Amino acid sequence: xxxxxxxxxxxxxxxxxxxxxxxxxxxxxxxxxxxxxxxxxxxxxxxxxxxxxxxxxxxxxxxxxxxxxxxxxxxxxxxxxxxxxxxxxxxxxxxxxxxxxxxxxxxxxxxxxxxxxxxxxxxxxxxxxxxxxxxxxxxxxxxxxxxxxxxxxxxxxxxxxxxxxxxxxxxxxxxxxxxxxxxxxxxxxxxxxxxxxxxxxxxxxxxxxxxxxxxxxxxxxxxxxxxxxxxxxxxxxxxxxxxxxxxxxxxxxxxx
Amino acid sequence: xxxxxxxxxxxxxxxxxxxxxxxxxxxxxxxxxxxxxxxxxxxxxxxxxxxxxxxxxxxxxxxxxxxxxxxxxxxxxxxxxxxxxxxxxxxxxxxxxxxxxxxxxxxxxxxxxxxxxxxxxxxxxxxxxxxxxxxxxxxxxxxxxxxxxxxxxxxxxxxxxxxxxxxxxxxxxxxxxxxxxxxxxxxxxxxxxxxxxxxxxxxxxxxxxxxxxxxxxxxxxxxxxxxxxxxxxxxxxxxxxxxxxxxxx
Numbered sequence: 001x002x003x004x005x006x007x008x009x010x011x012x013x014x015x016x017x018x019x020x021x022x023x024x025x026x027x028x029x030x031x032x033x034x035x036x037x038x039x040x041x042x043x044x045x046x047x048x049x050x051x052x053x054x055x056x057x058x059x060x061x062x063x064x065x066x067x068x069x070x071x072x073x074x075x076x077x078x079x080x081x082x083x084x085x086x087x088x089x090x091x092x093x094x095x096x097x098x099x100x101x102x103x104x105x106x107x108x109x110x111x112x113x114x115x116x117x118x119x120x121x122x123x124x125x126x127x128x129x130x131x132x133x134x135x136x137x138x139x140x141x142x143x144x145x146x147x148x149x150x151x152x153x154x155x156x157x158x159x160x161x162x163x164x165x166x167x168x169x170x171x172x173x174x175x176x177x178x179x180x181x182x183x184x185x186x187x188x189x190x191x192x193x194x195x196x197x198x199x200x201x202x203x204x205x206x207x208x209x210x211x212x213x214x215x216x217x218x219x220x221x222x223x224x225x226x227x228x229x230x231x232x233x234x235x236x237x238x239x240x241x242x243x244x245x246x247x248x249x250x251x252x253x254x255x256x
Numbered sequence: 257x258x259x260x261x262x263x264x265x266x267x268x269x270x271x272x273x274x275x276x277x278x279x280x281x282x283x284x285x286x287x288x289x290x291x292x293x294x295x296x297x298x299x300x301x302x303x304x305x306x307x308x309x310x311x312x313x314x315x316x317x318x319x320x321x322x323x324x325x326x327x328x329x330x331x332x333x334x335x336x337x338x339x340x341x342x343x344x345x346x347x348x349x350x351x352x353x354x355x356x357x358x359x360x361x362x363x364x365x366x367x368x369x370x371x372x373x374x375x376x377x378x379x380x381x382x383x384x385x386x387x388x389x390x391x392x393x394x395x396x397x398x399x400x401x402x403x404x405x406x407x408x409x410x411x412x413x414x415x416x417x418x419x420x421x422x423x424x425x426x427x428x429x430x431x432x433x434x435x436x437x438x439x440x441x442x443x444x445x446x447x448x449x450x451x452x453x454x455x456x457x458x459x460x461x462x463x464x465x466x467x468x469x470x471x472x473x474x475x476x477x478x479x480x481x482x483x484x485x486x487x488x489x490x491x492x493x494x495x496x497x498x499x500x501x502x503x504x505x
């Protein structure tokens with residue numbers, strides 16, 4: 001019994017310490033975002049990294065999500081004779097919910113994991129120590145550019161996902177199931193508000209912060225050797241994905 | 257002058273440094289020898305302030321690096337150049353970019369001057385024309401040379417070498433040692449070399465100190481170390497399996 005309590009106590013302390021370290025890491029990074037010198041070039045390179053790594057997968061998942069939604073929602077709406085509402089239903093689902101969440105999950109799997117592995121390898125090959133020994137702050141060079149790049153890249157990638165998803169729904173609804181093109185878009189225009197688009201973008205910005213924070217942190221504190229990097233990468237993807245879904249629920253309740 | 261006094265460090269329950277005392281005079285090259293996993297690299301990381309000790313202090317030209325933080329610590333670090341064990345070159349930068357990095361980030365030198373100094377550094381380490389290669393495209397020996405050039409580019413007063421020749425063939429090993437000697441003569445830095453290359457290291461260092469069980473058990477000139485009566489030192493430099501150092505067979 002005592003062993004169980006001791007193990008539980010140790011686990012709790014370690015978890016709290018880990019969470020504390022993660023928050024300190026985030027606060028320190030945000031502080032450095034506003035303190036010059038700014039590393040614009042590295043930030044642009046990291047934006048390209050996020051976009052380049054994730055664009056194809058965003059296009060693929062976006063188009064097929066829109067097509068699946070088109071099929072499923074059309075089927076449901078046809079039971080009530082409301083097929084004309086297919087456009088707004090697809091658009092609202094994608095813009096408010098699926099676009100930000102699915103694109104964040106895709107970027108996590110594609111670019112987030114690569115980011116953790118890259119920073120983790122820099123850690124185990126002493127490249128981070130090399131930066132520190134030169135009197136330079138690794139957070140400024142490795143972490144801050146990624147966080148800023150993610151804050152900018154996530155809404156862009158989400159917008160691409162949303163657009164391609166809506167056209168996926170259009171393809172199924174109009175081209176395959178025979179809905180009138182005018183109905184699809186005009187109904188969308190009357191039901192969709194600017195607020196819905198802004199909520200989607202808020203979500204994607206916050207997911208950008210979550211993914212870059214978790215993936216950078218996990219790389220930064222990676223353990224020894226290839227096994228350490230592999231564990232960090234897995235942990236980063238799992239933790240980012242779970243946090244995205246939890247945070248999405250909170251934001252969803254807040255904005256409803 | 258580097259003065260290390262009663263330096264102690266433990267990881268979990270394992271004592272790694274158990275009261276290290278060592279003085280390194282200006283412009284002297286000190287080799288620290290000892291068994292693999294004996295705490296030599298840990299000692300080096302304390303000297304540059306990458307690790308904080310449990311006890312003891314390290315005075316770098318009169319300032320205790322174990323107690324300073326932030327900008328003050330960065331200022332002391334500017335005196336240092338470090339050649340890490342695997343080179344620690346930045347994968348995303350070319351050889352040229354790696355060597356130019358400290359100049360670009362820490363000085364206000366113009367492009368032309370940076371270029372001149374990097375090309376000179378490449379010449380010094382015998383890598384002229386290799387500036388466009390990436391670290392993944394060059395050999396282990398070349399990486400060590402690039403790391404040396406990067407460490408020396410900002411003309412530091414103290415250079416730390418963490419096993420600069422480990423894993424290299426004897427010819428490259430000797431060429432790296434000769435390069436360290438040559439650059440020391442040219443730049444006149446204070447050098448600390450972590451090594452277990454016996455006897456080659458005796459030709460490079462002015463002084464040698466042996467770290468064993470977390471303490472400096474003997475230090476002196478290479479001749480004094482070679483003729484030491486200390487059984488630990490004798491066993492280590494002869495590589496004998498018999499003696500106070502436990503051999504794992």
